[in-house]
Amino acid sequence: MLKQTEGSHAVAEAVALCRPEVICAYPITPQTHIVEGLGELVKSGQLQNCEYINVESEFAALSVAIGASAAGARAYTATSSQGLLFMAEAVYNASGLGLPIVMTLGNRAIGAPINIWNDHSDAMALRDAGWIQLFAETNQEAVDLHIQAFRLAEILSCPVMVCVDGFILTHAVERIDVPEQAEVDAFLPAYEPIQVLDPKDPVSIGAMVGPEAFMEVRYLEHHKQMRALDLIPELAAEFKAMFGRESGGLVRPYRLEDAETVVVAMGSVNGTIKDVIDDRRAEGDKVGALSICSFRPFPLEEVRAHLLGVRRIVVLEKSLAVGLGGVLASHVRMALRGRAQLVYTLIAGLGGRPILKKSLSAFLSKVETEPHADVHFLDLKNDVVERELVRASQQRRSGPTAENVLKHIGSPMAGLV
């Protein structure tokens, strides 16, 4: 049904359509509206046969989901940022135990300095934890990915994280087609666990595994994700046949034909990128974009195939591997291994810094005309950085960096009034 609704609420409705049996709720911005929405659906009786549990931490949220999933229930939780890090140990545990939990990650920066706005640092911090990670480009896709996520998780017995950009998507009100229950039921069969805690057939789960078998267990986890490389596009195709929409898949190319420069990115920023591509195409510039929907497993072959013949690749990413540069850019370079293509890392939007069309377009002009250092920070306030570096070099007790930078910048309202 078409409706005008908030992204978070639409995600809550989509999750409810998947008939979760245990939902663990803990507040953290910007994910909170999702679990609040689910709370309403359970309390009002719209979502039946579901245990909604208000836990005392994210660590408990995922731990309760682990117990529920191991006992045969379809389990769901949601978090963001600090919450994901607080549950990090359980994140690895859920995948190591092979439990098909689905979790929404309302992507948000990680502190310090504390910051509630969007970037992808949280998802990147736990990228190797054994979860499948899917990035939604729009709220419609966020809705659709959750429905696909439960199916994918349960086929593989592997947890899936659906990454939804905080605020930009979670808090945006827009037109969304929320599927009907009967359609979702037809797409997503009841959960049939491969392992379950059951007095009728007792098993031990979670035993110590030593050097004689650990590698094999880990390899099999990797193998699941390699299978997911086939399954993700299959499910997206099946989803399209049933719901009539293109959602999910591994990667999504945009105007790649004859492109000389291609922007690679994940999540909602692809909307801005497509606008820039259209503008530049209108002026005859041969540019295109490649949106990565599945970050784990990472579709090396698809990325390689789509970027064949492209001269320059600009990887725009909302995270920073401090001391290295880009995370996604490193992945793209691996996809392009052996090829002499120029890959630029463009760190953008950290902590919610707006990613402006004109800034991105200016950067594209720059890489097309002059050689450029690899790692670039879009719209970095170089003057502020300079001033703080000078200050810090002049006195030992220069004070806390974040607070100093804020002082240099002054009130965000200063220029406006």
Next chain:
Amino acid sequence: MNIVKFYQKGTYTVGNRLVSEAERTTQSSPERTNSITCGHRACQGCGEALGARYAIDSAMKATDNQLIAVNATGCLEVFTTPYPETSWQIPWIHSLFGNAAAVATGVAAAQRVRGHANVRVIAQGGDGGTTDIGFGCLSGMFERNDDVLYICYDNQAYMNTGVQRSSATPPTARTATTPSLGPEPGNVFGTGKNVPLIAMAHNIPYVATAAVADLRDLEAKVTKAMSIHGARYIHILVPCPLGWGSAAHDTVRVARLAVESGIFPLFEAEHGVVTHSTAIRRRVPVDDYLLPQRRFAHLFKNGKPVDGRVARLQAMADENIRRYNLLRDEESDR
């Protein structure tokens, strides 16, 4: 249970043959489930292995074998599952060190939602997994009154990692992180937390302490706990020969001396109120409890206290005796 005043010779416990069939222990029955089978890798004389076997078999009996166990990381988890040789004959899961209570909440929720209301859940962990790292999850499970019995096997230190101090380690005890060195050897006075009392402060339906000295009492408390729904907590004192430096054959005796000295009071509480305590039958000075354990060796020279610290421990025992009314003339042997 009737008060039985005949004891097995030298043990001060009541033998099975002295009580009616109905009152005999689960372990004495050929029907016992052996939920944790032999062949596990616990040290000789491990109190935790003993306590867990009695607790789980009783819970199995009380639930008609409809039981799932969740285990925190620790000795019990490690020594029972040197896979492929698991000792667990019941469905069992180990997730992490600090989340057993929360995992159990999830297992219990799954039973409700899947229509298996008769299947009950036990979470269990050592003192470290309970009073320290798992404390947040434990308190959350209590506060929500989730239908879980949590059992803490208290051996008063992190044993699995080689005997480090926990918040359940008593003052003066030597551990690897509270060495018996310096002006105040061993663990210091004035620290630690009393988790049974904190559990009571959550107003949960049932809290009890038990020790592997009185296994009939331990079984009765587990059985009672399984007759109640909601969050329940049993804190069992389980001597660890390796960590305490006691003889393997002395595990039950040392546990008994902890009880009989007043150092470890046995009581039950319902909805935050103490409803019963086990009277001390033959009171002993704390010295009797401390002397068989090498972790307290620095307190004594030639069997005599070297300073006032033993007296401070005695004062703690006396305070327990007063607080829980443990010396009741009609039940004592004096």
